[in-house]
Amino acid sequence: MGDGDQARETPITNNVIPLQQSMFRELKDNETGRISKEYFEIRRKLRDFEAIANRSPAAVFLWRLGDDWPVEFLCGNVTQFGYTRQEFLDGDISWGEVIHPDDVSRLERERKDCRERGIDKFTQEYRLKTRSGKICWVEDRTIAIRNGAGVTTHYQSIIFDITKRKQLEERLFRTTEQMERLVDERTAELARANEQLQLDIAMLRQAEEQRRHLEQMLQQSQKMEAIGTLAGGIAHDFNNILGGIMGFTELALLDLQEGSAAYNNLKNSLKAQYRAVEMVNQILAFSRQTESDPVPVKVSAITKEVVKLLRMSIPSTIEITLELNAVSDMVIADPARIHQILMNLCTNAAHAMREHGGKLIISLSNVDIGLDTAMVCPELVPGQYVQLFVRDTGQGIDPLIRDRIFDPFFTTKKPGEGTGMGLAVVYGIVKGLKGTIDLESRPGEGTLFRVLIPAIEHHTTESSDVMDMMPGGQERILFVDDEEFLVRIGEQVLSRLGYMVVARTSSVEALEAFRAQPENFDLVITDLNMPNMTGIDLSQELMHIRPDIPIILCTGFSERIIEDKARKLGIQEFIIKPIIMSTLAKTIREILERRR
Ligand SMILES: Nc1ncnc2c1ncn2[C@@H]1O[C@H](COP(=O)(O)OP(=O)(O)OP(=O)(O)O)[C@@H](O)[C@H]1O
Ligand SMILES: [Mg+2]
Incomplete structure (x- = not known):
């Protein structure tokens, strides 16, 4: 509202108006002054506020x-x-x-x-x-x-x-992330290193375990060797003494009246002597000094026989299972010895289950021993083995006696129940066959014996059938090989085929035998690689003595180049090792037939 409007509405009286007007003006001036003062104050404050606000970062x-x-x-x-x-x-x-x-x-x-x-x-x-x-x-x-x-x-x-703060936060976040990644990487690295360390430790432990195992095996075999030599020596002499005692006892019996007291006493003495002979034989078997007759033997056939015997003799509370899984179960051994291994292990197993019954599992399989296993078990040479398991669920073997069970005369049986020679004999036989025996046992749960015997090349037929396939003759053969094992097999097989065999493990000795009676031989079979005189040198000497003597040279695969040299000498027949007897038999026949 303007000042003029206010004046127009005011009633006009001569003496009051001037006073009122002057008062009003005064009042108005005062009010206007106050308002404009306040206005300016507010404007100033607003400017100050704006200045402050403009200076603030917000x-x-x-x-x-x-x-x-x-x-x-x-x-x-x-x-x-x-x-x-x-x-x-x-x-x-x-x-x-x-x-x-x-x-x-x-x-x-x-x-x-x-x-x-x-x-x-x-x-x-x-x-x-x-x-x-x-x-x-x-x-x-x-x-x-x-x-x-x-x-x-x-x-x-x-x-x-907040851009700066955000940038810092971002940088912090990235740094943290990087740190975390580094920590993760380092942790993973440490975990890997730790894993490797654990592996190394495990390998070291394993190596240490192997070393200890080898040491134990060595100690055990040295101990058995020493006992074997000692016991074998005594048994050998004792056998001769026993022979004398028995001979004289039998002689004395002839002079005595049957039924007389002296006769009966001597008869009883003789019985005791027989038992002593039996025991001496066991000691000799343990110390590998018994004569045996190794031939190719089918272990499964003998195992079946043993199981038949066991079924008849052990209590029906013991269940027998036979598992025959071996493809090639031929070994070179005396069948009676294989029989003995099985009987001794199985009677022990049956004895361990005699009170509560249980399960007796006999199984045969093949196992290939590689170089790695052979290194851990130096008694084994790499190759195919027949593996025999005899497992029982009997009382098990106390770990405290585990190292002693193969010792001769160690027994936990009551006096009169056993001599403690069973496992010693098994040990001796297995070692003699270049095999091994070991065991696992848990007291209260049972025992597993494992026997490994070297298998011979794939023979799927019974030994008698093998012999049927081989043609024989009656000629005289000189068989020479520095490997005693092979000489024995050759001698056995050729003799069975009807030949007269002179076998030698030394080429020098073979030459002497031939030189002594050159006309006594129809054929010579010789190995190529032998110490002192090779098969070729020997052949040369033999042909010098008797140019018409037929010779078969046995060579390994790697020695085939030498065949040419041999051929030039006039040797016509070669056999690649390992010698398969049926091939040898056929070759012999062919040569001899040609010469007729
Ligand atoms: N399968 C088995 N379970 C439990 N203990 C066994 C087993 N085989 C062997 N033993 C322990 O090994 C000891 C020695 O066995 P070993 O066959 O040499 O002799 P033996 O059985 O006591 O007597 P023998 O065989 O002359 O009759 C046994 O007395 C027994 O303590
Ligand atoms: Mg026994």
């Missing part, structure tokens, strides 16, 4: 709630983002436009969530596009402003530039 917005969120008030530092306050106040630019498009929907979601949950104060972080196109991070602390009725009408935001 921008303050007041938005009215509505579709386009118009900015009603704005102060503070918006120029830091490259915009002017006026642009926002005039609505030329909205805050929504400057927010990074990737953050818009998240911010709206958060805001809506706060509204729905009645939260009036919340803080958001998001990215802004500055006028120059740079992206900066801001922190937006928003407060909802309600009217008297409690309805939110406005939002007030204080916005700070």
